[in-house]
Amino acid sequence: MSPGGGKAGAHLEADADVRSAMDRERERVEEALVRALEATRPHLGESLAPVVEHGVLSGGKRVRPILCVAAYGAAGGEASEGIYDLAVSLELIHAYSLMHDDLPCMDDAELRRGRPTPHRIYGETRTTVAAASLIPAAALRAWEAAGELGVPEGGAREIVRELARAAGAAGMVGGQALDLDAEGRVLDEEALDRLHRLKTGALLAAAPRIGGLAAGAGAEVLDALQDYGRGLGLAFQIADDILDATASSGELGKHPSDRDLEKSTYVSVHGLEEARRRARRQVDAARGALDDAGIDAPLLHALAEYVIRRRH
């Protein structure tokens, strides 16, 4: 089937089908990540290449690239290696952000994805530089993969622009700035939404839009994919806060949690039950955006449900 659509998609409401569709996609994403790192290894050498590998290849759900690939399929793109090469540009940005976020000067985390964080093994300096190398590597990967896919130059420019916008001051880094400003303060509902729509949501919303751009989708489909991504992005963060409040470090594979760091979360601001209701509302809004635009995409619907059902 084409990624995100086709016959098998009709049965994706069942948990086991969602898991196996995601496992298949994850495998192809892992292969594309290995290809992406092969391109950087000769330049990084023995001091930085292992750090990058630890940060990028040490597990992870790979939600962002899977969203991108699924949206590409939903917008009529034909499955090929190139779309996975494009999709992993999002994961390279995500990996750098986690490596930096875990540093002693940030959250000072010792555990991520059930393993010691890169700076605990390789030290702060090498981790900082290795993570920084992933930012231009992501832009380059996106540009080259768009070419590989035969995306016209205007579309390729738009893809790289979207990636940079979502990763930068108007997106993820801007959200991180709000997070720094929020230290020691209790956030109200509006401030919490604004922070997470940027910090976590911007990259998650860009993922399906980039998939749509790669498939040459028109404005209506692109906007619907972005609205879907926005709803899913916020639902993802609310679910993260619920897991943070209800699961152990062992189950989550990370330490410390936002609860330990005493940050404002959807659970601390709204309580557990209201947080669950809000996550549900965002998932419904995300799925509604697809329906309103007539986008038939079982995997995208299933992914929206998955983000609030996941256990880590």
Ligand code: GRG
């Ligand atoms: C310039 C120092 C510096 C930093 C700016 C660190 C940073 C950039 C941004 C922080 C962004 C961040 C860490 C957001 C957290 C988002 C989040 C919910 C991460 C967990 O994502 P999952 O659940 O993780 O997809 P896996 O492990 O599955 O990949």
